Amino acid sequence: MDLDKRKMGLIRHGGHEPTEIQPGCLIGFYFAAHWVPTARNFLSKLIAAYTAINSSSKKFEIIFVSFDRNEDTFEAFSQEMPWLIVPYKNETLRIGLAKKFQISDSFHLVITTPLWKVISQNAIEDVKCKAAQSFDFWESISSNVKSYEESPYCEKGHLMGFIDQTFKKRCAYCKSEIIKGWTCLECKMSTCTICQEFYSNSASDEEFKLQCLHSHQMRHASKMNEYYMSRFLNSKYTCRTCNQLPDGNGLHCFSCIFDMCFVCAKIAYEKKLKKRCEKGHEITWTHELCAKIQEKFGKCEFRCEICGESYMGGGGYACQACEYYVCIPCVRKT
Ligand SMILES: [Zn+2]
Ligand SMILES: [Zn+2]
Ligand SMILES: [Zn+2]
Ligand SMILES: [Zn+2]
Ligand SMILES: [Zn+2]
Ligand SMILES: [Zn+2]
Ligand SMILES: [Zn+2]
Structure with missing residues (x-):
């Protein structure tokens, strides 16, 4: 299904005139239904956050996508919502959005950039804990997506946001304090830009499917000498299973800083x-x-x-x- 963002026919509660999303706004797709008790409790929190975020100027739009079982409960549930709503009758669009964002339950808040790039797949906890403050973090991610061609993706495929030293995070890979790096809101893990670059340039290893000592799937990596030089100031590193110095290619676990050369990998795999x-x-x-x-x-x-x-x-x-x-x-x- 082709989602034409300008012709979605979104409305405000009680209205029938199609309304558009204001350009430049971050968007929250709120999937919920009246029969989900947690969704009912969460609604007042979301309204408070939405109102606070937009108090000085419009920066954040929410689009309600109903999972209600009939139009009456939909009407009752959406009554207080100050944001945009997908008309209940437009089932194609409701299902289309749920499919687009791979929503499998009836209570979900997806935050995206103005261009619909997912910033957070499930921001409900964010809003519960940090209310309107969550927005600053979403915004820092979004502004970065605008200025960089591509934000990287974490190991689980979430879009990561840019962070600097003020966030006081440690790199999950080299363990050093991050000056410039990336963070995944969902996995609550951060990486420095150097480690992330090498991670993004490595590939999941489909050939040997070997694991490190802590049972992480190892990655197919190259130029590891450069990585060790830039991160640990020594281009030499050893294969853990033969104690030889690899040529920069091999299997690597970024979390455990663990390497295996291809000669060893082949033996462990087939012998x-x-x-x-x-x-x-x-x-x-x-x-x-x-x-x-x-x-x-x-x-x-x-x-x-x-x-x-x-x-x-x-x-x-x-x-x-x-x-x-x-x-x-x-x-x-x-
Ligand atoms: Zn690092
Ligand atoms: Zn993640
Ligand atoms: Zn031996
Ligand atoms: Zn080896
Ligand atoms: Zn590992
Ligand atoms: Zn480990
Ligand atoms: Zn024995």
């Missing part, structure tokens, strides 16, 4: 070890091996039974019952 431990148990690839050892013994490290080498944080082949571990380089030789 089934025929060897068994001394008691005859199977030895299997265990990506979270070091996390488990840390839980038990407090050090994030394992030592290979065959070559004697130690690995910090890396996965290995293991019989966990006997604490019998074999490293990838040794498996590679078999």
Whole structure:
């Protein structure tokens, strides 16, 4: 369905004349129904926030999209709403908007830029906690979307907003304090611009589907030397499973600062070890091996039974019952 933003036929309560959204306003698409008790309670809060935000000049418009089951409850529910309303009879538009924003329940507030780019997929908590103040944050995101070609997307695909040092956030990836960075309102996570750039340039890894020691899906990353240089002032880094220095390409977990070279990735992905431990148990690839050892013994490290080498944080082949571990380089030789 093609949503023509100028010809949506929005009305105000009681009116029948089509009304347009004032250009430049941030938009809140409010999906709700009278039969949802939380939606009824929330309404007065939303009206208060809406009125406060627009007190000096019009900056924010709300469009009510009803999930009411009949026109009478719709009428009663929308009576006090000071904002724009999709006429109940225009079911095509109501369903079209719900589909566009992927709404699956009957109580939702989606905030978008004037050009309908989603700033927050569910802003109900924002309004509940911060009332009219939420607007400043939405606005900071929106003004950024205008000036930058593209705001980045977080790991879950939400549009991120620009932040500076006044927000006092830490980067979820390099853990440093953010001077310039991005934040996701939904995931409540922030990243510095450098980490975010490398994250955005990495791809989800469809080839090996390997996980780091904390069971995050690793990303297919390149130019990691540049990343380590710009973030940690040293272009050298090691593959956690072979202790070699990769050439900048490989699998990376941004949250754990964890790398695996492609040689290791290939082995962990396809090699089934025929060897068994001394008691005859199977030895299997265990990506979270070091996390488990840390839980038990407090050090994030394992030592290979065959070559004697130690690995910090890396996965290995293991019989966990006997604490019998074999490293990838040794498996590679078999
Ligand atoms: Zn960072
Ligand atoms: Zn997010
Ligand atoms: Zn390796
Ligand atoms: Zn991780
Ligand atoms: Zn972790
Ligand atoms: Zn070994
Ligand atoms: Zn065993």
